[in-house]
Amino acid sequence: MNLTLFVWRQKGPAEKGRLEQFNAKDISPEMSFLEMLDTVNEGIIKDGKEPIAFDHDCREGICGMCSQVINGVPHGPQEKTTVCQLHMRNFKDGGSIYIEPWRARAFPVIKDLIVDRSALDRIIQAGGYISVHTGGVPDANAVLVSNDDADAAMDASECIGCGACVAACPNGSAMLFTASKVTHLAMLPQGQVEAARRVCVMTEAMTQEGFGNCSNHYECQAACPKGIRVQFIAKLNREFIRAQFKGARRESPQ
Amino acid sequence: MRFLENTVGRKIVIAVTGQLMAVFAIFHLLGNYFNPYSMKFPDIGSFIWLARLAMLLSFGLHTFFGIQAELENHKARTGPYALKKSISTTFAAKTMIWSGILSGVFIIFHLLNFTFSVIDESFQDNYAVALGYTIGLSAVCLHLYHGIASFFQTMGWNSEKSLSVITMAGKGMALLLFAGFICIVVLNRV
Ligand code: SF4
Ligand code: FES
Numbered sequence: 001m002n003l004t005l006f007v008w009r010q011k012g013p014a015e016k017g018r019l020e021q022f023n024a025k026d027i028s029p030e031m032s033f034l035e036m037l038d039t040v041n042e043g044i045i046k047d048g049k050e051p052i053a054f055d056h057d058c059r060e061g062i063c064g065m066c067s068q069v070i071n072g073v074p075h076g077p078q079e080k081t082t083v084c085q086l087h088m089r090n091f092k093d094g095g096s097i098y099i100e101p102w103r104a105r106a107f108p109v110i111k112d113l114i115v116d117r118s119a120l121d122r123i124i125q126a127g128g129y130i131s132v133h134t135g136g137v138p139d140a141n142a143v144l145v146s147n148d149d150a151d152a153a154m155d156a157s158e159c160i161g162c163g164a165c166v167a168a169c170p171n172g173s174a175m176l177f178t179a180s181k182v183t184h185l186a187m188l189p190q191g192q193v194e195a196a197r198r199v200c201v202m203t204e205a206m207t208q209e210g211f212g213n214c215s216n217h218y219e220c221q222a223a224c225p226k227g228i229r230v231q232f233i234a235k236l237n238r239e240f241i242r243a244q245f246k247g248a249r250r251e252s253p254q
Numbered sequence: 255m256r257f258l259e260n261t262v263g264r265k266i267v268i269a270v271t272g273q274l275m276a277v278f279a280i281f282h283l284l285g286n287y288f289n290p291y292s293m294k295f296p297d298i299g300s301f302i303w304l305a306r307l308a309m310l311l312s313f314g315l316h317t318f319f320g321i322q323a324e325l326e327n328h329k330a331r332t333g334p335y336a337l338k339k340s341i342s343t344t345f346a347a348k349t350m351i352w353s354g355i356l357s358g359v360f361i362i363f364h365l366l367n368f369t370f371s372v373i374d375e376s377f378q379d380n381y382a383v384a385l386g387y388t389i390g391l392s393a394v395c396l397h398l399y400h401g402i403a404s405f406f407q408t409m410g411w412n413s414e415k416s417l418s419v420i421t422m423a424g425k426g427m428a429l430l431l432f433a434g435f436i437c438i439v440v441l442n443r444v
Contacts, residue, residue: 006336019336072339098337105330168341170348172330203262212330213261213323215350216404222341230407231414238410240262 001027001088004096005040007052013108013116019098022052029089033076034059034066036088037099053112061085061225064162068113069100074164074223082162082225102167106174106210117163119209120177124161126205127198128181130190143189153187156180158226165220165228171212176220178206179236180228186239196243199236264319269408271312272401278309279394280427283434317358324351346399353397360390378442387439395432402427 003024010017024040031039034056041051057065066083070076076086091097099113107115145153157180165176182199185191191198207213214233221230257263346353363386366372377384403424406412412420 008336069335069338072335072337073341100335100337103332103335105332170331170340170343171327172332173327199262200256200260203260207261207326210330212327213265215265215323215327215347216400216407217343217347219341219343229414231412231417234407234410234412234417236410237262237266237408240260241266241410244257 001029001093003027006098008100009112010109012111027088031088032084033086034084053114055114056084059084062160064160067102067115067163069167071098074167075225080225080227102163104166104172107163120161120163122209123178123202123205127201130185145188149187153184156184156232159228160226162225164223164225168219168223170217171215173214174206174211175214175233176224176228178202179232182239183232183235196246199239199243265408267315268319269405271316273405274308274312276398276402279431283431286438320354344400346396350400353393356393357397360393377439384439391432391435395428398428398431399425
């Protein structure tokens, strides 16, 4: 396959970026999108120029590093698929592909397609954990969890923190990410103790990091490579309302 | 006060006040077709004053928090994508701020026109006013096209299955309201 790429190039966080055109020649349809970029980069390096900087790690769809908006959709055209798991057979030979970084105030561009997503980590640090006593490993099934709850918690925990939901959101909100974390723990008995505080501090951390407010566009769900559903945001909202009656503030250890 | 500083808290205020006004619009439409004064409601007078107070408060809070959210959301975005596809959002959802502002202006105009009689041109005998009503009603219903269903998501009053049904019903309700109101303008005009 031969393709024309329009890739976002930006030297650093404070620099102005622009789209640069590249020709990707002799691309195999079986290549992954990142392998295609590797091939293009080899050509660029041979020409003695600066290769395209992009994030990646596992290349098997579980780490959430490969953050690229491809032809206007975070993670590209295939549903529930990360960029690393996207194959070139999904593109038309001779076509052109736009590749851009996640664009959100809370995700500053480090270089080219690489953005700093540590704002998501700080949302987790605010309350995305449970406090447990250390010591011996608890017996299996000592705490009973219904199958439905376990399934829902498992679904919510599938979030890989990639940030595609933010990239897709017209408001630059990280509500789907935050909701998946809140739901994951709220479904389980172990998460109950800090539930009221968690939902408040995590949503506040989200705002502090500069993410926008959710207004129910549902673009996040459409872009999420892990199928996290907006129903989890409804669950977060219920948790927030419940927290108001539980005096979440007074329980706060801060 | 923490409630009103939290993004979800403010969203709930926007949703509840918005839905109160939507419910008012539904009764307002019904009232146009079936005159409530002819029915034997006990003490409708004081009820109307209560409703007016609730509407005034809702209008103020909804406008304030709506604009605040929009300004913050604007700041949360950086430069536009060279190419961006919308997958699931709607025209109505993307234009809430504009349909909202237009609706606000329209509601104020409508009150000056009917309730306070400051503007005494009516759509019955003035084409320009009739056109204004048509535009205003379109804006209101476009706003409700996203708003009515959005309320249930914000309150968390849905489930895995009911979300899509509620979304459809909300859109349907907005279209019904539009049809109902526009008929009043058209039928009185022709
Ligand atoms: S919710 Fe989905 S899109 Fe958002 S960070 Fe998690 S996996 Fe990525
Ligand atoms: S590189 Fe790990 S998810 Fe794509």
